[in-house]
Amino acid sequence: MTTPDPNENYTDAALRIGDVDPYPQRLVGEFIGIVTRNDWVNDEYKHVVLKVHEHATKAYAGQMFHLLCPSPDGAEVWMRRPMSVYRVDKTAGEVEFLYKSEGRGTRGMATLQPGDEFNIAGPLGVGFKLQPSWKNIVVLGRGVGLATLAPLSQLAAENGVGVTAILSARHEGVVMSKELFDDLGAHTITVLDSDGSSDVENVERILETLIAQGKTDAFFTCGSNRLLKLMQRLGKKHGIPGQVAMEQIMVCGFGACYVCVRTFEVDGKRVLKRVCRDGPVFNMQEAVGW
Amino acid sequence: MVDLTVKIGDITLQNPVQPASGAFSWEYNDVIDLNRLGALVAKTICREPRLGNPTPRMAETEAGIIQSIGLPGKGIEYFVEHIVPEYARFTPPLVVSVSSESIEDFAALAEELSVPDVDVIEANISCPTRNATGGNFAMHEDYTRDCITAIRAKTRKPLWVKLSPNAGDIVSIARAAEDAGADALVIANTFLSLKIRTDNFRPALGNKFGGLVSPALKPIVLRMVYQVAKAVKIPIIGIGGVTKAEDVVEYMLAGATAVGIGYAGFRNPTALISIIDDLAAWCDERGIKKVTELIGAVRDQDMEMDTLNAASAGV
Ligand SMILES: Cc1cc2nc3c(=O)[nH]c(=O)nc-3n(C[C@H](O)[C@H](O)[C@H](O)COP(=O)(O)O)c2cc1C
Ligand code: FES
Numbered sequence: 001m002t003t004p005d006p007n008e009n010y011t012d013a014a015l016r017i018g019d020v021d022p023y024p025q026r027l028v029g030e031f032i033g034i035v036t037r038n039d040w041v042n043d044e045y046k047h048v049v050l051k052v053h054e055h056a057t058k059a060y061a062g063q064m065f066h067l068l069c070p071s072p073d074g075a076e077v078w079m080r081r082p083m084s085v086y087r088v089d090k091t092a093g094e095v096e097f098l099y100k101s102e103g104r105g106t107r108g109m110a111t112l113q114p115g116d117e118f119n120i121a122g123p124l125g126v127g128f129k130l131q132p133s134w135k136n137i138v139v140l141g142r143g144v145g146l147a148t149l150a151p152l153s154q155l156a157a158e159n160g161v162g163v164t165a166i167l168s169a170r171h172e173g174v175v176m177s178k179e180l181f182d183d184l185g186a187h188t189i190t191v192l193d194s195d196g197s198s199d200v201e202n203v204e205r206i207l208e209t210l211i212a213q214g215k216t217d218a219f220f221t222c223g224s225n226r227l228l229k230l231m232q233r234l235g236k237k238h239g240i241p242g243q244v245a246m247e248q249i250m251v252c253g254f255g256a257c258y259v260c261v262r263t264f265e266v267d268g269k270r271v272l273k274r275v276c277r278d279g280p281v282f283n284m285q286e287a288v289g290w
Numbered sequence: 291m292v293d294l295t296v297k298i299g300d301i302t303l304q305n306p307v308q309p310a311s312g313a314f315s316w317e318y319n320d321v322i323d324l325n326r327l328g329a330l331v332a333k334t335i336c337r338e339p340r341l342g343n344p345t346p347r348m349a350e351t352e353a354g355i356i357q358s359i360g361l362p363g364k365g366i367e368y369f370v371e372h373i374v375p376e377y378a379r380f381t382p383p384l385v386v387s388v389s390s391e392s393i394e395d396f397a398a399l400a401e402e403l404s405v406p407d408v409d410v411i412e413a414n415i416s417c418p419t420r421n422a423t424g425g426n427f428a429m430h431e432d433y434t435r436d437c438i439t440a441i442r443a444k445t446r447k448p449l450w451v452k453l454s455p456n457a458g459d460i461v462s463i464a465r466a467a468e469d470a471g472a473d474a475l476v477i478a479n480t481f482l483s484l485k486i487r488t489d490n491f492r493p494a495l496g497n498k499f500g501g502l503v504s505p506a507l508k509p510i511v512l513r514m515v516y517q518v519a520k521a522v523k524i525p526i527i528g529i530g531g532v533t534k535a536e537d538v539v540e541y542m543l544a545g546a547t548a549v550g551i552g553y554a555g556f557r558n559p560t561a562l563i564s565i566i567d568d569l570a571a572w573c574d575e576r577g578i579k580k581v582t583e584l585i586g587a588v589r590d591q592d593m594e595m596d597t598l599n600a601a602s603a604g605v
Pocket of ligand 2: 249250251252253255257260261274275277
């Protein structure tokens with residue numbers, strides 16, 4: 001804890017690296033991390049690495065942090081931005097995020113320099129769950145959705161589960177995280193808009209081949225409605241379970257405000273669920289696309 | 291160490307800091323120790339299960355966020371059976387917020403909510419996206435009086451009444467609520483607002499209008515608390531734009547006995563705890579023994595009224 005400055009506009013009791021936690025039974029923390037790097041990985045995406053209090057490294061695949069982004073333009077950024085964790089390095093005490101710099105929050109994030117403080121709250125929500133009986137899974141993602149799926153591949157690798165990662169992108173220059181998936185021993189297949197290989201028909205052929213090879217105990221997806229619909233259809237047809245990570249505008253992140261609701265279909269009934277607390281990872285068959 | 295306890299009618303709060311209805315739930319226990327709060331305040335409940343308003347439910351503006359949630363909830367039966375026990379695990383008093391579009395139903399709901407684990411009924415007669423005859427009774431003096439009289443007749447629990455900043459003359463409405471039997475006033479709910487997107491010409495919120503939530507509202511609500519405090523005898527809970535301990539002090543100086551906090555807990559989930567700690571430190575540094583010394587302690591009786599004298603003083 002630092003001594004509060006009475007002239008500061010806001011107050012914080014966030015945990016810094018090495019702080020003794022005054023509330024050890026906590027599940028979620030507000031942390032002040034220190035940026036160690038914040039580099040461009042291609043024309044559109046940046047990769048930020050933060051040194052954090054050890055509690056923050058309890059985050060697992062599919063969970064999010066709520067980020068208090070610096071301002072890109074001098075005006076206030078009023079709300080935190082939810083972002084799924086890209087990688088956790090427990091030994092180094094680091095959490096990492098991969099993001100596309102587009103809105104005001106992420107543009108502000110892009111200005112972070114090594115040594116800067118960055119306030120993050122989390123880990124939040126329900127992430128991906130692997131069933132012990134699954135030997136081979138398929139992850140299919142597009143764009144920044146692949147950042148959400150990357151730690152799942154890490155989890156699978158740690159549990160000896162084989163991963164096929166189908167990475168969809170507009171062109172070769174913006175394929176996300178291929179090295180990370182490769183390093184984890186995943187079998188990666190890149191599909192692109194530029195050569196037409198990302199067409200739903202082609203991705204369907206790839207998935208059908210994987211199904212025939214018995215490589216598809218479960219499906220995982222994030223970031224594309226088209227691909228979600230495809231996996232739902234094939235999942236239903238072949239009885240393959242699946243999980244999807246969803247997005248929504250968030251305010252509290254704790255399940256209190258009901259800003260982040262989306263429609264799901266459960267047992268034939270349409271219901272609302274909170275992405276921040278009931279998700280962000282949901283049963284793929286319950287998701288209603290967008 | 292300063293004594294932070296305050297009394298609101300018969301209810302004693304261990305400190306004057308509590309969450310604002312709708313911006314809080316027991317789930318915040320994941321990140322802060324709820325037993326440290328002055329009170330726990332549940333989200334406004336209605337009789338029937340409600341989905342709430344169409345999304346998007348929040349949009350950022352240059353001056354704060356606007357939000358329109360539409361009071362979603364699982365209805366009163368579920369609330370009493372499942373949600374009240376979630377709060378009852380903690381020690382601070384439980385304030386239950388309730389709303390209805392008809393006065394009879396409002397009173398009946400208050401009666402049904404008067405169960406042992408509930409310590410206070412907060413009548414939310416100020417949901418900004420409802421109309422004056424359908425739930426937003428705080429827009430009008432007579433509707434306020436009728437509604438609070440009806441509720442008072444049906445419950446013996448302490449009754450707090452949440453007023454609207456959108457009403458023209460909040461002082462008369464506050465008096466009407468006091469006359470009708472309110473034990474305390476909660477000032478205030480959110481300001482009705484609108485944002486239009488210039489990329490597609492559509493309102494930014496699914497419900498078109500929303501309530502503005504921002505630290506910018508603090509000076510306006512503070513003025514209302516000050517004016518109402520001069521006109522009523524019952525305690526006031528000030529809500530609007532509290533983000534730090536000095537804001538609590540300011541509200542108390544204006545006449546509030548306690549404050550409610552919404553936005554600051556979104557920005558910093560640990561904000562309520564640090565505000566309580568900072569408030570204690572602020573009082574200790576100044577040798578203030580009881581936080582109640584601050585209530586209504588604004589020094590406005592001996593203000594310099596002569597402009598030439600005032601303009602010759604130091605800045
Ligand atoms: C997301 C959200 C939901 C709210 N829901 C309710 C509600 O259900 N009942 C109520 O009386 N006020 C509700 N409010 C208003 C708050 O209780 C409070 O009056 C307002 O946020 C101003 O306080 P603040 O400036 O500290 O945020 C809500 C506010 C927000 C931001
Ligand atoms: S962001 Fe508040 S309930 Fe999900």
